Amino acid sequence: MKEKGFTLLELLFTLSLVSLLLVLLVPIQSNFIKKMEEKAFFDLFHSDVLYIQNIAMTTPEVVSIHFEKNYYYIERGIRRLYKRKIPDSITITNNAMEKISFNYLGVIRYPGSILFNNGEEYIEYICPLGKGRCYFG
Numbered sequence: 001m002k003e004k005g006f007t008l009l010e011l012l013f014t015l016s017l018v019s020l021l022l023v024l025l026v027p028i029q030s031n032f033i034k035k036m037e038e039k040a041f042f043d044l045f046h047s048d049v050l051y052i053q054n055i056a057m058t059t060p061e062v063v064s065i066h067f068e069k070n071y072y073y074i075e076r077g078i079r080r081l082y083k084r085k086i087p088d089s090i091t092i093t094n095n096a097m098e099k100i101s102f103n104y105l106g107v108i109r110y111p112g113s114i115l116f117n118n119g120e121e122y123i124e125y126i127c128p129l130g131k132g133r134c135y136f137g
Contacts, residue, residue, distance in 0.1 A: 037087050038118055042136065044084065045125070048074055049100055049134050056102035064101035067092065067114075093117045100127060100134075108134070 006014075052063040052074060061077040074082040086092070096112035103109055111129040115122055127134040 034089055038090060041087050041090060042116075042123070045072070046134070046136070048072075048082070048084065049127075052100065053102045053106050053133075057104060057106045060104070062101060064099045066099045067095060089118055091117050093122070097127065113137070 048065060052065060055063045055076065059076075063074070063076045066073045066075060070086050070088075072084050072086065073080050074084070092114060094113075094115035097110055097114055099110065101109040107130065108127045111127055113127065114125045116125065117123075124137045125134060126137045
């Protein structure tokens with residue numbers, strides 16, 4: 001008899017291979033998600049610094065970024081505009097800057113650097129004295 005179909009043994013073998021591949025893929029995927037979350041945070045943080053620099057040059061109000069344990073805030077005058085969460089995988093190990101703020105010419109008011117740690121490496125964000133942009137070093 002010629003029957004078309006799979007035997008129980010063939011099905012079990014195929015399902016076990018698929019299960020094994022899925023089990024191996026989960027740790028790789030979680031590490032990838034963590035890396036993408038960190039990259040998105042650093043990109044957003046840098047964009048926020050450029051944003052407050054641009055706003056500071058167009059308004060008489062003081063615009064600044066203030067840091068707390070797991071968050072940073074963008075403030076304009078006495079109003080909090082945005083509250084951004086710092087991912088759990090990132091810690092601020094050395095913050096030589098109390099806040100990030102620019103004057104009406106786009107010059108940083110309190111120069112310094114911030115040292116982030118993501119568990120694998122240290123990432124330094126530098127805001128030098130003088131007119132210019134802050135950058136990751």
